[in-house]
Amino acid sequence: MKNHYQLLVIGAGPAGLAAAADASRLGLDVALVDEQKAPGGQIYRNVGSAREGVRTYLGKDYLRGKPLVEEFLQSGAIYINNASVWYLDERLETGLLIDGASHFITADRLILATGAQERPMPLPGWQLPGVMTAGAGQILLKSAAMIPNGRVILAGSGPLLLLIAWQYLRAGVKIDAIIDTTPWSSLPGALPYLPRALPAFDYLLKGLSFMLAIKKAGIPVYKAVVDLRAEGHESLESVSFTTGRGKGNERTKISIEAETLLLHQGVIPNLRLPLAAGCEVEWDAQQQSWKTPKDIWGQSSVDRVLVAGDCAGIVGARAGELQGRLCALQSAHQLQKIDLEQRDRVATRIKHSLKKHLSIRPFLDTLYPPARAYQLPEDETLVCRCEEVNAGQIRQAARMGCVGPNQVKAFTRCGMGPCQGCLCGSTVSALVADETGASMEQVGYFRVRPPFKPITLGELANT
Amino acid sequence: MFRLIDETSVDTLKLSIEGREYEVPVGISVAAAVLLCGFDKVRNTPVTDSPRLPYCMMGICFDCLMIIDGVPNQQACQLEVRENMTIEVQQGAAELLQER
Numbered sequence: 001m002k003n004h005y006q007l008l009v010i011g012a013g014p015a016g017l018a019a020a021a022d023a024s025r026l027g028l029d030v031a032l033v034d035e036q037k038a039p040g041g042q043i044y045r046n047v048g049s050a051r052e053g054v055r056t057y058l059g060k061d062y063l064r065g066k067p068l069v070e071e072f073l074q075s076g077a078i079y080i081n082n083a084s085v086w087y088l089d090e091r092l093e094t095g096l097l098i099d100g101a102s103h104f105i106t107a108d109r110l111i112l113a114t115g116a117q118e119r120p121m122p123l124p125g126w127q128l129p130g131v132m133t134a135g136a137g138q139i140l141l142k143s144a145a146m147i148p149n150g151r152v153i154l155a156g157s158g159p160l161l162l163l164i165a166w167q168y169l170r171a172g173v174k175i176d177a178i179i180d181t182t183p184w185s186s187l188p189g190a191l192p193y194l195p196r197a198l199p200a201f202d203y204l205l206k207g208l209s210f211m212l213a214i215k216k217a218g219i220p221v222y223k224a225v226v227d228l229r230a231e232g233h234e235s236l237e238s239v240s241f242t243t244g245r246g247k248g249n250e251r252t253k254i255s256i257e258a259e260t261l262l263l264h265q266g267v268i269p270n271l272r273l274p275l276a277a278g279c280e281v282e283w284d285a286q287q288q289s290w291k292t293p294k295d296i297w298g299q300s301s302v303d304r305v306l307v308a309g310d311c312a313g314i315v316g317a318r319a320g321e322l323q324g325r326l327c328a329l330q331s332a333h334q335l336q337k338i339d340l341e342q343r344d345r346v347a348t349r350i351k352h353s354l355k356k357h358l359s360i361r362p363f364l365d366t367l368y369p370p371a372r373a374y375q376l377p378e379d380e381t382l383v384c385r386c387e388e389v390n391a392g393q394i395r396q397a398a399r400m401g402c403v404g405p406n407q408v409k410a411f412t413r414c415g416m417g418p419c420q421g422c423l424c425g426s427t428v429s430a431l432v433a434d435e436t437g438a439s440m441e442q443v444g445y446f447r448v449r450p451p452f453k454p455i456t457l458g459e460l461a462n463t
Numbered sequence: 464m465f466r467l468i469d470e471t472s473v474d475t476l477k478l479s480i481e482g483r484e485y486e487v488p489v490g491i492s493v494a495a496a497v498l499l500c501g502f503d504k505v506r507n508t509p510v511t512d513s514p515r516l517p518y519c520m521m522g523i524c525f526d527c528l529m530i531i532d533g534v535p536n537q538q539a540c541q542l543e544v545r546e547n548m549t550i551e552v553q554q555g556a557a558e559l560l561q562e563r
Binding site for chain 1: 464465466467468469488490491492495498503504508510513514515516517519520521522523524525526528536537538541543
């Protein structure tokens with residue numbers, strides 16, 4: 001590992017892998033840094049060592065990551081794995097923590113491909129042992145071939161919830177219930193976007209096939225659910241909720257025993273490193289999340305920083321990969337490895353394909369909006385899991401005059417814990433906006449500060 | 464709470480969790496191992512002393528902080544199991560490391 005590269009790519013998911021592989025082939029001196037031990041990101045996690053057998057339960061989309069990982073490994077790009085980025089500043093100095101030692105790397109260009117995280121779903125009891133994200137369940141499946149033992153419930157909204165239900169069914173898990181919090185009202189809103197989504201009809205077919213498999217398996221599915229709660233003392237004991245209006249316009253209160261509850265309400269960009277690099281972020285009302293604005297080539301608001309994949313706004317794995325390739329072309333052009341004509345010629349096909357994969361997004365975004373109840377939780381619900389601050393305390397801080405999340409942090413410690421607001425940031429901004437009547441743009445987001453990861457003084461000194 | 468899909472044909476290693484020896488598959492994360500061995504918590508929170516288990520499994524939430532080989536505040540979901548590793552439940556805030 002050198003201390004300077006022409007191009008440093010952060011994140012080994014589809015966007016980062018494609019960016020690093022293409023840039024290296026175009027003649028750039030490239031390193032790719034990633035926190036995991038093997039390339040693939042979360043979507044293709046562990047795919048390099050996946051045996052053919054996993055196709056039966058993870059599906060063929062997962063194995064699509066295999067050639068991409070191969071392509072990257074053979075590209076000549078330097079791969080720095082098991083490396084946590086604990087520091088990044090506006091001069092683009094990147095601090096890595098690798099096996100108890102700290103390293104600093106600089107680069108002429110930085111491509112951030114830090115992907116997505118699940119949108120926090122604060123509801124009563126979500127901190128109880130036994131409640132996890134649906135993504136966590138999927139990571140256990142991909143990286144450890146582990147499945148829930150005992151009664152398991154999936155709850156929330158969005159395509160990933162359907163996918164993991166399908167994967168669990170294939171892996172032999174008995175799912176006790178699927179609790180869908182998608183409001184009835186979202187479908188009429190999404191339908192106008194359906195014609196525009198037709199170029200990506202394979203996504204639609206896939207979704208329908210998951211729904212069909214769930215129906216065929218006879219799993220109880222509760223639709224348009226409200227008032228979802230995880231209940232228990234030292235751990236999850238049951239999940240209670242109120243069903244959507246049935247034929248007679250009635251609602252029913254239901255409680256189901258469970259040991260595991262997997263929550264999901266969509267994914268949001270992982271913005272920590274774009275923010276640390278000084279990139280502007282903006283509120284995306286359609287995706288109900290902050291994102292890093294960029295041009296078609298991935299150029300962010302900061303001169304030498306490009307962004308690709310979900311960290312720039314949720315696009316999915318296939319589109320992320322294509323965005324990574326465009327970033328590679330642009331970096332190679334900026335660093336004088338290819339001329340404008342060559343860049344544009346190679347980019348034509350990539351852009352065409354990207355357009356197709358992006359066409360499904362407006363439909364999905366409007367079909368699966370996050371429910372308001374889990375963006376603006378009731379007062380007693382925990383919002384900040386680290387410092388254990390509830391929604392009532394945040395509302396109180398806003399009423400006292402805190403105009404944004406950074407002031408709320410100073411007054412309540414909310415967002416001051418080790419996750420630095422990853423699990424509360426979007427909720428805090430929404431609560432302050434709701435309480436003060438300001439817009440999300442006016443309220444803003446948490447500032448991020450290194451160290452992004454716990455690092456001991458010993459590790460810091462060990463260079 | 465969790466089990467292996469296929470218990471056969473898995474290479475294993477030995478490690479200790481809360482002073483007891485366990486045999487777990489090679490290559491999995493510490494957080495996965497703790498779930499597999501049926502533990503009901505990885506830590507107690509510093510503010511209300513509440514039990515927690517891993518939540519996101521991808522390094523975002525920091526709910527899986529444990530004491531690993533004597534070092535507190537380690538993200539159990541980001542560390543791979545090793546032979547003879549010592550894993551302990553973290554009680555409240557991390558204590559300062561003694562000279563090693």
